[in-house]
Every structure is written in structure tokens, then in C-alpha cells.
Amino acid sequence: MSRKIKVALVASALLFACSASATAMCGSGLAMTAESETNYEVSMDAGGEKISTGEPLSVDVAICSNDDVVVDRFKLDATMPAHGHGMNYVPEIKEQGKNQYTASGLFLHMPGKWRFEVSFSADGKTHRFFRDVDIE
């Protein structure tokens, strides 16, 4: 096998691996961190726009698992841990498909570090995830 063919094969394998990995990603946004051990992955996506204060915000959340489980009792909230307060509004949650949700009417009224918190029930347990975002 020539050197050129070997390089092409390695490149093809790498491309395949990368595309397979992208397909396996949970959602398209920011990965959220699990508070404890879990079989689930969660991502949140604010529409690709930079999250800022002073404007109502919608966030898409995807919950992924290798098991064919449908989660329920989905909740999303945002708090400022350093200030000891959350939002002044209750997000409106809509299910968009299997284990996919949109939370709208979030309003981050101060600049600083906000913690997005997601929880849901599955396998008889409550699973909690979070993601810190610095807002200007």
C-alpha cells in the first residue's frame, strides 16, 4: 500500500470518527454538569445568541441517554448564587419532542454569574444538572 493511500485511509477514518462523535453529541449547545452520577447528558442552547441582561430569553434543553427512557417533571431555573437570588419570573416550559424542552420568558436582570439549573425525573430518581454562565 502506498504512503498516499495510507494517509488517505487514516484521514477518512478520522473524518468518520469525528462525524460519528458529532452525531452522538447531546443537543447543540452548552453541555451541563451533572450534580451526581447519572446516565444522562444534558445540553442547553440559547439560540446561539450571546446571553445578556435586560431581554427575555428562551433556552432549548436536550436530555440524552443511551436508554430509551422518557423523562418527566422537567424544570429549569436560573439563580445568582453569589447574590442569593433567582429570577423574578417563572419560565414557561414547553415539551418540543422526546426529552427536548424549551423554557421561555427567562429574564436575567443583573450582570454577573448566573447558574442555569435543570432537573427531571427518570428511573425513579431526580437528576440535576447545572451550567454557570457569565452575563454582561
Added chain:
Amino acid sequence: MMVTRRNSICFVFAAILMWLGPGLITLPVAQVILTGDKIKAIKRHGPWPPVFEEDPSNRVSGSALAVEFGRKLFLDPSLSRDGDVACVTCHLPEKGWSDGQETSKGISQLDRNSQSLYNVRNNRWYGLDGRTDSLWAHSIGPMLDEREMGTSPEAIASALAQDAEYSRMYEQVYGEPPDVSDPQAVMVNAAKAIAAFQETIVSWRTPFDDFRDALANGDMEAAGTYPQDAQRGARIFFGKGNCSLCHSGPMFTNGEFADAGMGYFVRPGEVDTGRHGGIEKLRASPFNLSGKFNDNPEQASDWATRQVALHPKTFGEFKIPPLRELTQTAPYMHDGSLATLEDVVRHYSEIDEERLHADGENILRPLKLSEQEIADLVAFLESLSSF
């Protein structure tokens, strides 16, 4: 008189400089003492003025005819029950569109300070407790309040229908004369015209805006002409004072509510519930943006009304006021109990943490400012006014 050799040299040097002209004489360079994050934060407090956007919930927003009709109604006391109270009674142009009193007086004495109408169109909530979600709905409140104008939808509709000038103006704006058989609709339309007028009350550019724009344009020489004491005050405002967390954006408010450690009692045994009571009134109002009087068919603007949370911490919270044209709108705070800007700064400098909600903002701490810092912060606040 002895002329020394050194003095002679100085005279010659001075004469040469004078002859060459002042262009060669370099005065001390004005400096920008703020850096990094603080400059970034300052840029977010402009530009000014903002672009006018019509209120989608008010179909006559931005209409010149409505503005003129609304201006006439705003100034007219004859619409009140006793014929001697108008909107302008508590919102005087010469007092920064407030009234200069600790607490206002309509037909009878009220418990809160009159808020300035400068830039009032840019709010999400109206009133110190945010009891209304549109400028037109907020304009209805004083008309019906027994302590303010004490009138009724029927009286307003009748007055507009019987007055030839008002009837003509109403028809010009709304395409039909006032229908006394539907007094509530006539009253709402009158309020929408009053709101259209109030939308025109916009404050001027200020020394701060020139400073902010110079920073945004990278013109540090122009920015350096902003007074040094105001810059030192800005360093506190955007820094250790944490003021800009709540007083953010071009309006210098995030439009929300906070507990600022003021008293809750309006008189012995009676408290002002602030935002908590405001949310309850908002939800009960037929004039909120979720109701039939919202002219926006999609009612997209009512998200905040539907989703606002009635947290226990809202008890005793009051609107975070905008800070533009502050020098015209003394006294300060929801009850008008602080007479000067210096009093306000001293209040935050020595704030009594015992008076703050245990579950409220964990931001306010006594700043323990020095006398120089207090003067600097006041200088900064004064630079948010145009005169």
C-alpha cells in the same frame, strides 16, 4: 530691582514661548482614570437617547394627534372629581416631571413620592410597586384612585362627549366620537392618548453621555475632559459600590425591584407592601396586557405579566429608579424621605443590614465611604443630569 541671570533666562524663554504662540504650550493632559471592566460597563450605559419604538399595545402610540390630545388631557384638572387635580399636579415639568414633595397630594395625601416621567416610555413596569405593565394602563390608575383624581369611566366619557373640543380631538384620533355607552373603552382611549403624550418626555444628553461616547469611540482625549471627581465616583458606582448591578443600561435601571433598606410603615400599624401588592394588583387588573384592551393582537408583550413571580421577598420591594435627570427630582426614595443625593449616598454607605430581607439581594453592604468618596459619587450622579 536686581535682575538675576536666572530670571533673565526665564524672561527670554517666556517671551519666545509667547511669540511662538500657545500651540506649543502643553497643558496637563486630561486623563481617563478608569480602566478595563469599568470602561466596558460604562459603554453598556448608552448610547443616549434611545431610538423611539412605538408601544404595540397602544394603537395611537407615536401619533401626533394623540400626543396633542393627550397633552391637553394631562394638563386639565376639570376631569378630576373636584375639578382641581390633573396629571400635571404631581408631574410638573419644572420639577423634572415629579413634584418636589416627599409624598404627593391629589385630592388627599398619598403615601409615596411622585416619580419623574422622564423617559417613562422605556419601562417594563409602572409605578413604584409595578402595579401596571403599560404606560396607558398606568395612566388610568390616578384617574380612578379616590385619593388622586377620584373620577370614574362614566364621568370621563361624559366629559369628553360634552366638550366640543375634546370630542373633536377624540374623533380625530380614534375615527369616531366618544361612545358614552361604553365608558370604559372611552377612558382607556383617553389614557392611551395621555400615554402617547408622555412618550415624548425624553431627557437630554448629559456630560456622562459625552464621556461614554468618547470611550466607545476610543477618543481618550475627549473622555479625559469628563471631571476627575465624576470619574472617581464612576469607579465606585461601577466598582465596589455595586450600584450598576441594579442601575444598569442606558436608563440606569434594570427595571426591576429591590429592597433598599427603607422603612415599610406608612403610619403606625400600616405597611406599604411594595412590589408584593403591586403584583397582586397587576394580576387583578382588567387593564393588564393579558386583557382585551391590549391593542397588540398577538399579545406578545404580555410575557412578563403572565410569568412574573410572587415571591415572598417582593414584600417591601420598590422599583429601582432610573437615575437620569436626578438633580431635578429630589427628594428621593419611594417615600421621599431622603432630601438630597448626598443623603442617598450616605444611606447606602451606612445601610442598616438588619432592615434588609433575609432572602433578598445579597448585594447591599455598608460601603463605609470616606467624605471624599461620598463627594465623588455625588459628582458622578450629578453628571447624569443635563443641567
